[in-house]
Amino acid sequence: MKLTETAKAAAGTATALALVLALTGCGSSGTPAPAAAAKPVPSSVPVTKPFKGLRPTAVTIPKIGAHSSLVSVAVNLQGQISVPSVKTPMQAAWYRLSPVPGEVGPAVVLGHVDGDKKPGIFYHLKDLAPGDEVDIDRSDGKKLKFTVDHVTQVPKDQFPQDAVYGNSSKPELRLITCGGVFDHAEHSYEDNIVVYANLAS
Structure with a gap:
């Protein structure tokens, strides 16, 4: 089976962008996390442009009572993935330079653990276990x-780029949020929670 153009784009940009995704978008109490100290990766894909192609529209995780529509996000000219505002912590997002869920490769969905002094959509993501269900609706x-x-829970400076973004021979899903200890000086959590899931149906 051939990779889609979206999957090819994801493969080509994964290494450059993985660290940026791992280190941004996890602010708390309404304070955005600082940008990663990474070289900017220019992108011709406007972050705010509506995505008109096939895309995921919602994510539901029954075990933890999580349900959200999915906005599509990309990379800005500073090389950072644009994530939903911490003032709307219950909004999840699909990284649209990754495959569409259900297509070959690792589709990436991200959400806040908290924000604006409230729990986020992935507040209980760490409580998932093998066999739990994640449902994705598509357009x-x-x-x-x-x-x-x-x-897995991993320190952000040890983010497993290859495992999260590397090519795969089947449809897979990655759910990413922040976790661990909150560093008040840096306004960011020290770790990432990453859920790895496989297509069941």
């Missing part, structure tokens, strides 16, 4: 079920 009307394979 073509398909409803896909993914099954959690494993959950």
Whole structure:
């Protein structure tokens, strides 16, 4: 099976962008996290332009009572992935330079653990376990079920880029949020929670 153009784009930009995603977008109490000290990666994809192609529209995780529509996000000219505002911590997002969920490769969905002094959409993401269900709705009307394979908590400076963004031979899903200890000096959590899931149906 051939990779889609979206998947090819993701493969080509994964290494450059993985660290940026790992280190941004996890502010708390309404304070955005500082940008990663990474070289800017220019992008011709406007972050705010509506995505008109096939895309995921919602994510639901029954075990933790999480449900959100999905906005599509990309990379700005500073090389940072644009994430939903911490003032709307219950909004999840699909990184649109990753594959569409259900297509070959690792689709990436991210959300806040908290924000604006409130729990975020992925506040309980760390509580998922192998076998738990993650449901994705798509713009073509398909409803896909993914099954959690494993959950990891890793320091942000040891973010597993290859495991998260590397090519795969089947449809997979990655859910990412922040976790661990909150560093008040840096206004950011020290770790990332990453959920790895495989397409079940």
